[in-house]
Amino acid sequence: MCQLLGMNCNVPTDICFSFSGFQARGGATDLHADGWGIAFFEQRGARLFLDPQPSARSPIAELVARYPIRSQNVIAHIRKATQGSVRLENTHPFMRELWGRYWIFAHNGNLLDFSPKLDGSFLPVGDTDSERAFCWLLQEFRRSFGEAPPAPAALFDRLRELTLLLAAHGECNFLLSNGDCLFAHASTRLSYIVRQAPFAEAHLKDQDLTVDFREVTTEKDRVAVIATLPLTDNEAWTEMPPGSLWRFHDGAVVGQCPTRPGPPHR
Numbered sequence: 001m002c003q004l005l006g007m008n009c010n011v012p013t014d015i016c017f018s019f020s021g022f023q024a025r026g027g028a029t030d031l032h033a034d035g036w037g038i039a040f041f042e043q044r045g046a047r048l049f050l051d052p053q054p055s056a057r058s059p060i061a062e063l064v065a066r067y068p069i070r071s072q073n074v075i076a077h078i079r080k081a082t083q084g085s086v087r088l089e090n091t092h093p094f095m096r097e098l099w100g101r102y103w104i105f106a107h108n109g110n111l112l113d114f115s116p117k118l119d120g121s122f123l124p125v126g127d128t129d130s131e132r133a134f135c136w137l138l139q140e141f142r143r144s145f146g147e148a149p150p151a152p153a154a155l156f157d158r159l160r161e162l163t164l165l166l167a168a169h170g171e172c173n174f175l176l177s178n179g180d181c182l183f184a185h186a187s188t189r190l191s192y193i194v195r196q197a198p199f200a201e202a203h204l205k206d207q208d209l210t211v212d213f214r215e216v217t218t219e220k221d222r223v224a225v226i227a228t229l230p231l232t233d234n235e236a237w238t239e240m241p242p243g244s245l246w247r248f249h250d251g252a253v254v255g256q257c258p259t260r261p262g263p264p265h266r
Contacts (some may be wrong), residue, residue: 001090002092002108005038005076006175008182010250012042012070013223019076020065021204021231026055026078029206035091036061038076039104040069046102050091056229072250073177076175077106082129089126093175096122096139101178105134108228109171109187130174137162144161152181152247156255159183159246160245164257169242175226181249185259186225186240191230194251196222202232220250222251254261 007015012200014063019038025037036055040047047069055061055078077092093106107130114129121142122135137159144150144158161174163185166172172187182191184190195202199213230237238248247255 001227002051003078004106004108004173004175004226006182006184007074008248008251009072009223011221012072013221014068014070015074016065016068017202017223018211018231020209021206021228022056022076022078023061023065024206025026028056034079034086035200036078036091038064038074039090039093039095040071041073041102041177042071044101046095046104046179046181048093048095048110050088051053052086052088052091073179073182075104075106075175081181082110087126090128092130094134095130096134096138098141103138103178105176108173109131111166111169111172111254114169117219133166160257160259163245167259173228181247181254184240184246184248186242186246188242189228190226190240191237192224192226192240193235194222194224194253196251201234203234204231205233206231224248224253
């Protein structure tokens with residue numbers, strides 16, 4: 001399956017340490033060799049790096065791993081193709097504009113028989129189920145709320161309803177962000193960790209690399225990292241229950257609900 005990586009923080013933070021371990025999973029420590037990408041929000045702007053080459057051998061990935069871009073919301077993806085050929089236009093994450101903000105989406109899974117009717121406001125460029133799902137989500141947001149963004153709680157409730165429909169078509173792990181908060185859906189497998197004071201050392205699973213966060217943070221910093229599989233081997237990661245939707249803001253969990261039939265819970 002594909003690999004997902006997300007970061008949500010209360011202050012702009014670089015993702016170099018986590019990305020160094022994540023990058024190795026694209027053709028070195030794992031068999032995900034069908035492209036990779038990463039998106040950084042910077043205030044209302046977004047930087048997007050995409051490459052259909054394996055991340056473990058990508059010069060662009062090497063640049064990102066050494067370039068301390070600071071962001072409060074980051075989404076990265078390493079691809080193992082299921083639907084759609086290995087081409088740049090099929091490489092995650094995908095980016096679109098809605099309500100005057102960029103939205104970023106990356107998906108891990110396989111949506112079978114998913115051919116929603118699109119009204120033309122958002123159209124896929126490639127031929128993946130993932131990009132179709134992203135276009136459909138934004139289309140349904142606009143249909144539900146019109147031309148003005150809703151309150152965060154209303155958006156979260158609507159995303160849950162739409163995720164229920166998506167999940168009926170198969171495996172649907174995804175990360176979604178508008179630069180303000182980060183949504184994560186655990187269809188089968190996602191884990192997260194919140195790093196905050198008192199900070200400690202962390203050691204990567206996929207590379208022999210250690211960082212002492214006490215040396216690079218302040219007491220007020222708070223950073224949530226979300227990944228398909230834990231990136232470190234000496235920290236306590238929380239596994240998200242299958243069938244759960246999460247909202248992160250300022251490096252903390254601020255919303256959680258099931259994505260199975262029944263009333264939402266927070």
